[in-house]
Amino acid sequence: xxxxxxxxxxxxxxxxxxxxxxxxxxxxxxxxxxxxxxxxxxxxxxxxxxxxxxxxxxxxxxxxxxxxxxxxxxxxxxxxxxxxxxxxxxxxxxxxxxxxxxxxxxxxxxxxxxxxxxxxxxxxxxxxxxxxxxxxxxxxxxxxxxxxxxxxxxxxxxxxxxxxxxxxxxxxxxxxxxxxxxxxxxxxxxxxxxxxxxxxxxxxxxxxxxxxxxxxxxxxxxxxxxxxxxxxxxxxxxxxxxxxxxxxxxxxxxxxxxxxxxxxxxxxxxxxxxxxxxxxxxxxxxxxxxxxxxxxxxxxxxxxxxxxxxxxxxxxxxxxxxxxxxxxxxxxxxxxxxxxxxxxxxxxxxxxxxxxxxxxxxxxxxxxxxxxxxxxxxxxxxxxxxxxxxxxxxxxxxxxxxxxxxxxxxxxxxxxxxxxxxxxxxxxxxxxxxxxxxxxxxxxxxxxxxxxxxxxxxxxxxxxxxxx
Amino acid sequence: xxxxxxxxxxxxxxxxxxxxxxxxxxxxxxxxxxxxxxxxxxxxxxxxxxxxxxxxxxxxxxxxxxxxxxxxxxxxxxxxxxxxxxxxxxxxxxxxxxxxxxxxxxxxxxxxxxxxxxxxxxxxxxxxxxxxxxxxxxxxxxxxxxxxxxxxxxxxxxxxxxxxxxxxxxxxxxxxxxxxxxxxxxxxxxxxxxxxxxxxxxxxxxxxxxxxxxxxxxxxxxxxxxxxxxxxxxxxxxxxxxxxxxxxxxxxxxxxxxxxxxxxxxxxxxxxxxxxxxxxxxxxxxxxxxxxxxxxxxxxxxxxxxxxxxxxxxxxxxxxxxxxxxxxxxxxxxxxxxxxxxxxxxxxxxxxxxxxxxxxxxxxxxxxxxxxxxxxxxxxxxxxxxxxxxxxxxxxxxxxxxxxxxxxxxxxxxxxxxxxxxxxxxxxxxxxxxxxxxxxxxxxxxxxxxxxxxxxxxxxxxxxxxxx
Numbered sequence: 005x006x007x008x009x010x011x012x013x014x015x016x017x018x019x020x021x022x023x024x025x026x027x028x029x030x031x032x033x034x035x036x037x038x039x040x041x042x043x044x045x046x047x048x049x050x051x052x053x054x055x056x057x058x059x060x061x062x063x064x065x066x067x068x069x070x071x072x073x074x075x076x077x078x079x080x081x082x083x084x085x086x087x088x089x090x091x092x093x094x095x096x097x098x099x100x101x102x103x104x105x106x107x108x109x110x111x112x113x114x115x116x117x118x119x120x121x122x123x124x125x126x127x128x129x130x131x132x133x134x135x136x137x138x139x140x141x142x143x144x145x146x147x148x149x150x151x152x153x154x155x156x157x158x159x160x161x162x163x164x165x166x167x168x169x170x171x172x173x174x175x176x177x178x179x180x181x182x183x184x185x186x187x188x189x190x191x192x193x194x195x196x197x198x199x200x201x202x203x204x205x206x207x208x209x210x211x212x213x214x215x216x217x218x219x220x221x222x223x224x225x226x227x228x229x230x231x232x233x234x235x236x237x238x239x240x241x242x243x244x245x246x247x248x249x250x251x252x253x254x255x256x257x258x259x260x261x262x263x264x265x266x267x268x269x270x271x272x273x274x275x276x277x278x279x280x281x282x283x284x285x286x287x288x289x290x291x292x293x294x295x296x297x298x299x300x301x302x303x304x305x306x307x308x309x310x311x312x313x314x315x316x317x318x319x320x321x322x323x324x325x326x327x328x329x330x331x332x333x334x335x336x337x338x339x340x341x342x343x344x345x346x347x348x349x350x351x352x353x354x355x356x357x358x359x360x361x362x363x364x365x366x367x368x369x370x371x372x373x374x375x376x377x378x379x380x381x382x383x384x385x386x387x388x389x390x391x392x393x394x395x396x397x398x399x400x401x402x403x404x405x406x407x408x409x410x411x412x413x414x415x416x417x418x419x420x421x422x423x424x425x426x427x428x429x430x431x432x433x434x435x436x437x438x439x440x441x442x443x444x445x446x447x448x449x450x451x452x453x454x455x456x457x458x459x460x461x462x463x464x465x466x467x468x469x470x471x472x
Numbered sequence: 473x474x475x476x477x478x479x480x481x482x483x484x485x486x487x488x489x490x491x492x493x494x495x496x497x498x499x500x501x502x503x504x505x506x507x508x509x510x511x512x513x514x515x516x517x518x519x520x521x522x523x524x525x526x527x528x529x530x531x532x533x534x535x536x537x538x539x540x541x542x543x544x545x546x547x548x549x550x551x552x553x554x555x556x557x558x559x560x561x562x563x564x565x566x567x568x569x570x571x572x573x574x575x576x577x578x579x580x581x582x583x584x585x586x587x588x589x590x591x592x593x594x595x596x597x598x599x600x601x602x603x604x605x606x607x608x609x610x611x612x613x614x615x616x617x618x619x620x621x622x623x624x625x626x627x628x629x630x631x632x633x634x635x636x637x638x639x640x641x642x643x644x645x646x647x648x649x650x651x652x653x654x655x656x657x658x659x660x661x662x663x664x665x666x667x668x669x670x671x672x673x674x675x676x677x678x679x680x681x682x683x684x685x686x687x688x689x690x691x692x693x694x695x696x697x698x699x700x701x702x703x704x705x706x707x708x709x710x711x712x713x714x715x716x717x718x719x720x721x722x723x724x725x726x727x728x729x730x731x732x733x734x735x736x737x738x739x740x741x742x743x744x745x746x747x748x749x750x751x752x753x754x755x756x757x758x759x760x761x762x763x764x765x766x767x768x769x770x771x772x773x774x775x776x777x778x779x780x781x782x783x784x785x786x787x788x789x790x791x792x793x794x795x796x797x798x799x800x801x802x803x804x805x806x807x808x809x810x811x812x813x814x815x816x817x818x819x820x821x822x823x824x825x826x827x828x829x830x831x832x833x834x835x836x837x838x839x840x841x842x843x844x845x846x847x848x849x850x851x852x853x854x855x856x857x858x859x860x861x862x863x864x865x866x867x868x869x870x871x872x873x874x875x876x877x878x879x880x881x882x883x884x885x886x887x888x889x890x891x892x893x894x895x896x897x898x899x900x901x902x903x904x905x906x907x908x909x910x911x912x913x914x915x916x917x918x919x920x921x922x923x924x925x926x927x928x929x930x931x932x933x934x935x936x937x938x939x940x
Contacts, residue, residue, distance in 0.1 A: 045789075221755075221906075226874045231771055241712055287699075292700075312702060313786050313794060
């Protein structure tokens, strides 16, 4: 634990006490929110949940709109302006991942349950529990102080889990209305060690599907094996031509824009704790993935990845079935590092597919570019101090996170710094069965959300324009 | 059409007329049989269907037993002995393939339906409609002639679709009681051209599963991609190391026992009709599978195949899901040619897996060796004449079929010739959705079954012991 006595410490006791006194109520309201499915990929429950969370934001006295898009709506809340303080945009998403495989859940994904100090339910960590903590932070600040310490805008989208296709257009079209000085996103997990962290960037992501077809129907492998091409073999050979056994992506030009990070970033990476043995034990793996020579944090921040998310074709039931399947599909994602562009990488993947397996269809599903905020941004210090004040421990400073968020629309389109301050436990199982959020991290998130706004408001007044 | 006037033509008019007069009744009884599920892989309906078909056989005055095994029972019927005539064992199987994927069926798999001259239903071609035709042939012969022309034994097993694991032991243990002079199996399809055929051998088959595991749970590809190994990539690389893009199996020693057929077999293959363009059009494929240089019939009879029957891991629902899956399974079969032995090939596959992907589990599922009967067997001629008499067209003589049947227990264990005389249309879709049997082929099968016994009985008497 680091010291909390700093020259410009801020008194947060009233706000933290308020949060403590309302634990049960806040938790119940979180469960109510998680109980409402909002699966963007399947179009389930979206409009209802947008209205629900807009109602909560509106209840804080914020001007709140549910703005239609060509997809699911944006929820935008705006506080009254606070002169002399920065405008903080709090970004989150009210959609969740599909819950399959359902049979792997210990309790139903949309019947949230508290067990052993955790809330289990789809979306509780990714991202409902985290932006709900931000909203409750605003509520707590208003209850204790009557006013917010910064101008706050809350932007919640409904399509983050399908690649945020409407975010670039929305942010570009509403540049004047949004006009933040900085953006804070609470999403993803804290460090494996349990320590909080500030992430200054995110990897981009490109999702696509490869569809192979053989004959016009499933065939008997004895009568037709050796005659009709097998789409599973086609995908096996195509995929094996795209990444080798040593983990190197073998698509022409794939690594062209993979550049070493700045000296400051490399130094920051070197300072991060690492416990490879602990990670291996928790995941139940005997070694890290290929290529073996890469450093732990470099793997997640400095290198792109190529993941097969799913591959399905032919018989998958019990026992054996001597079938020659007629189609097979692979779903893939590629995580991109800073100088790689999703459009460019997709073009390279498509060229590879056309060259190696011209009969295979490639379908672009979604893409987000990466994002990077300078690790020496002047907003870093107030955010760092707020986390320390709220959680009693210094956050790690991480140049980029492994996951993806549409922060490029803030850093690249609006040109403002964007920070990710995750509240979820490292084993939140986001995108997986039994997704969960530690109850204490939800309350720590509320305290942190309140503290960040108080420190950002104070730092702006302390340091005038210098902070920008 | 070849001529039907041969020196020793046999008068079949009464039997064929009887079959014609009972078309609707025989068809109704076939539908009743197909309506009863008997899925050996899932253990559904097996005992009931064994009793049902045993009742039909028993109704012919045959001594009929439902003989328990460690798996599903054998149904064995024995006619009274017919002195001076050969003993013909008619083999078939009352179990069927699993019906998945259910959604691909135009009518439910166990609610057989007649559409456009075909019966649609699981198992109607493979094998219920074919051995039921044999049984109805016996019934028709008895109705017209009062006695059978040969000693007939009917052996129906319930585990052919899971690899006939009990057949070797059963046949070896009942060698004296079975003691056939020849075995006839009606299973699989006629030639693509529609012509009947006599098959003198079958390929063997080896089924196994490859199971790869990564972490102990599904993970977020952004947070854990590059850290945790991906079992789908593991299977892709393992499978690609087992068979290359040119279709060559690259497992050490795999082709050691793949030998050229006899001169007579090669000549028989060369005489078979071939319509590659027609096959491609019917299957909707632009080219035959790799390796491209192999002859059409050589592919199905002279070369082994390695088919991935199914490969499943990770997300397979709509849209995208950025998951890093924790397990993946590939189901495979290998069709074996004459000198290859299933045990030997499995040992070679296992050695390859242990060397290339030691973390992958390989599970043996089932195996059958291949079978071969000399293409100049003296029983060939009566069977050929019978088919011509019943169907008006000369059958093709095929050294081996692409599919597998447990005929090795007859040729290798009992040392007697075994012939396959398929009745099903080439597009029967066995092992696939919308399995079907042309109604006319069912009736042709009944006529053929009766004719074969009459010709075999007559040839034995004509040619005395010489025929054996």
